[in-house]
Amino acid sequence: MLEFSVKKLHFMNYFIVALVFLASLLLVRTLSGIFLSNQKPQIVTSGEMTTKNPAPQLKNITSYSAILEKNPFGSPKKLQPLTVMQGTESKQGPPSNLLLVGTVVGPTKLSYAIFEDKTRPAPLKQVVVAYEKNVFDYGKLIKIERDFIELRQGSSVYKISLAPLISDTRSPRAEESGSPRTSFAEKIGEKEYLLNRRKVDQTLENPEHILTDARLLPNIQNGKQEGFKMLEVKSGGLYESLGLKNGDILLRVNDLEISNPEVAIQAMTALKGMNRVNLDIMRNGAKLSMSYDIK
Numbered sequence: 001m002l003e004f005s006v007k008k009l010h011f012m013n014y015f016i017v018a019l020v021f022l023a024s025l026l027l028v029r030t031l032s033g034i035f036l037s038n039q040k041p042q043i044v045t046s047g048e049m050t051t052k053n054p055a056p057q058l059k060n061i062t063s064y065s066a067i068l069e070k071n072p073f074g075s076p077k078k079l080q081p082l083t084v085m086q087g088t089e090s091k092q093g094p095p096s097n098l099l100l101v102g103t104v105v106g107p108t109k110l111s112y113a114i115f116e117d118k119t120r121p122a123p124l125k126q127v128v129v130a131y132e133k134n135v136f137d138y139g140k141l142i143k144i145e146r147d148f149i150e151l152r153q154g155s156s157v158y159k160i161s162l163a164p165l166i167s168d169t170r171s172p173r174a175e176e177s178g179s180p181r182t183s184f185a186e187k188i189g190e191k192e193y194l195l196n197r198r199k200v201d202q203t204l205e206n207p208e209h210i211l212t213d214a215r216l217l218p219n220i221q222n223g224k225q226e227g228f229k230m231l232e233v234k235s236g237g238l239y240e241s242l243g244l245k246n247g248d249i250l251l252r253v254n255d256l257e258i259s260n261p262e263v264a265i266q267a268m269t270a271l272k273g274m275n276r277v278n279l280d281i282m283r284n285g286a287k288l289s290m291s292y293d294i295k
Contacts, residue, residue, distance in 0.1 A: 095138040095151060099163045101126070102211025103144055104261050106218035110225055111144040112261045114211050116163075128262045146215075185241040185292070193243055195294040201272055203238055210268045211261060213237030219249050219282075227251040227258050227282070238268070242279065243290060249282035 097118045104112040108131055116126050117136050129135050131144055139153030148161045184199030214237065216228040227249045233239050244250070250258050253267035254277060271277055277292040 094156075095135075095153070095158055095160065098135065098138055098151075098160060100149055100160045101163055103146060103149065103162065104211065104216045104218065104228070105144055105146050106225075107220065110218040110220070110260075113141060113144050113149050114261065114265075128260075128265060130260070185243065187243065191288065191290045193290070193292045195271075195277075195292050197294050200294060203241075204269050204272055210238065210265050214239045214244075216250075216261065216264070225259060228261075228264065242292070244279075244281065245283070247283070250279065251282060251287075252278075252280040254278055255280075 099116040099118065101114045101116050103114075104110075111131050112128055113135075114126060114128050115135050117138075118125070120136075127136065129141050131141060133141055135141055135151060139151045139158070141149060142152045142157070143150035148159055151158045151160060184196045184203060186194045186196075188194050213234040214230040215232040216230060218225045219227050219229045229247065229249045230239060230244060231246055233244060233246050250264070252258060253264075253270075254274075256263065256267050258264050258267065271294065275294055277294065279290045279292070281288050281290065
């Protein structure tokens with residue numbers, strides 16, 4: 001009986017401890033609720049957040065102008081604001097400063113024209129241009145005819161006619177006497193000539209003579225170009241002085257094949273620095289080699 005009472009007492013103690021623990025939990029929850037209810041929640045909007053924590057402001061580069069003007073590391077400088085110009089891109093105007101000096105008319109892809117830009121210095125003012133290539137910065141060459149070319153610049157097309165040849169500057173006394181223009185070449189053999197160096201240099205000072213002293217046409221054989229056929233050889237001009245005639249085909253100059261007008265100009269202007277020149281031509285279906293001594 002006594003043992004039963006002791007067990008019952010232990011059970012009552014455990015029960016009381018459990019009740020006290022539950023009561024403590026309820027008290028803590030109640031006190032926490034009261035404390036939190038006295039604190040007003042503070043809602044921060046994005047605008048207020050921006051005001052309270054402002055982002056760092058980027059300084060304009062002109063803010064540092066004072067440092068640059070004082071410049072402890074060198075001479076004073078002045079900072080100038082950069083002005084962006086819009087819509088002021090310069091465009092090439094009509095090609096009024098462009099002269100058509102000569103043309104080489106053949107199959108479309110083998111046609112050329114030589115131009116002179118009056119605004120450029122002497123070494124750069126003349127250029128040989130092939131079909132559909134750009135002429136300086138004036139536009140694209142879209143048509144080549146015997147006496148004119150057409151140039152496309154944007155949506156505009158310009159026609160440029162062949163520039164008139166400058167007449168010979170002979171003295172009135174020479175014209176009255178009827179004396180012919182003196183040639184710079186003297187024939188000393190069947191196929192040999194002696195050239196006057198001073199007169200050669202004078203003639204080649206104007207490279208356009210290479211394309212204007214005769215009409216040069218590409219000579220096409222089996223679909224390939226083999227030199228240039230010369231027509232309308234100018235009396236007293238460069239080619240006649242060299243003993244060349246209408247219908248002759250110029251193949252090579254000193255073993256250099258004449259494949260386009262640029263090569264022809266380079267080869268002929270090289271006469272200035274040579275003592276002896278050989279021309280390979282085709283005349284009446286037969287190949288000939290002509291030799292020239294320059295003194």
